[in-house]
Amino acid sequence: MASKEVLIIGGGIAGMQAALDLGEMGIKVHLVEKNPSIGGKMAQLDKTFPTNDCTI
């Protein structure tokens, strides 16, 4: 029986968004991230352009 799960390598903004979209569809996701928290580079940013809202 073919698997119905997806592996996502990298838990930054792209990995997180893909995981959320797949999760919403009811597909099980394994999100693998080497750092203790997900978030990637975006977690280190203060505000984002052009709206200057905070990322976290």
Next chain:
Amino acid sequence: MGDFKAMVHRKARYVDQSRCTACGACAEKCPTKVPNEFNFGLDDRKAIYKDYAQGIPSVFTIDPNSCKVLQGGKCGVCAKVCQAKAVDYEQKPHDVELNVAAVIVSTGYELFDATQIPEYGYGKLPNVISSLEMERLLSAGGPTKGHLSRPSVIRGEARLKEVAKLIKKAEKAEDQPQLAKLQQEQKWLEEHIHKCHTAKRLGFIQCVGSRDFRFHKYCSSYCCMHSIKEAIIAREHEHETESFIFYMDLRTVGKGFEEYKVRGATVSNLKYIRGRVAEVLQDEDLNPVVYYEDTEQRRVVSMTLDMVILANACSPSKGITALAKMLGLELEENNFVKTHPNRPLDTNVPGIFTCGCAQGPLDIPESVAQASSAAARAAEVVMTGGRALAV
């Protein structure tokens, strides 16, 4: 097709994820301090730590390289103060086997290492910093709570504390030459580091590593906007801030980006100077001095600033070569993941997709859009049992 077996190496946190409530009592009492990589060494963290306060999973982690117990020594303070009894020094890393229908590679990027451009002084001059270091200085949750303290002050004060300790040690050991050297350093630090505390005159150097035949020929796409943003935010924190951006072209492509660039100039005291910076030197007060060619005025000029912020290029992540080999993925000439021309998120391996900066420099909305697209491709594979893999 559409059927992969993955072996994932699960690292040990030495903290039981099901018990930890992230109260932080452990980190408060931990006696071991190390430079905080998240803040590029601008402050310290403990051996038991959380990357950042809002990190998910909301669990603490022990760094095995600095924890006294995990290095074979005596401590155990965190285990003692943890009311949830979540600390587990015996936890072992283990391998998990997964069976998946599709894989998405979203490993992101790495900041270009600007020490490769020695003429900019990164790594030597304390007040020349990278774009991400600037982000940490501007952040309310960062090492200076958003205040633009010059790194020469931050690192200078840390070094002063260290030197005071070393002086005591040298006095005890009666090591006269070492003592003399340290006292000289202490005098120099006390005289110089507090001359200018807050950075108000900022210089942004664009294309550091990008559009550069020596390193990356490509444009990193977001750095022009990124630097303009940092200049605008810096002025919000400190009204007397004035900023200069040294650029070749100002690439502000996107919705609202052109208006943002204009706003920088009209509202946020930001001047755009068209010219490449040849060299960054330093005066005796640790102020960076930038030598550049102003192409509109056709002159070579120098400018003294409080701080220089480099717009480091978006480099492919170091681990991508090994990962690509493991997965059988092709990389393109810049080492980003190679994608099919008609299906921009498909890799050469059916069932493996990519998105975000792993496939090339992108800003956040573009990364998010690509991620949703890759999710859709992966879902197609799952829902059709692998049938949707023909390009």
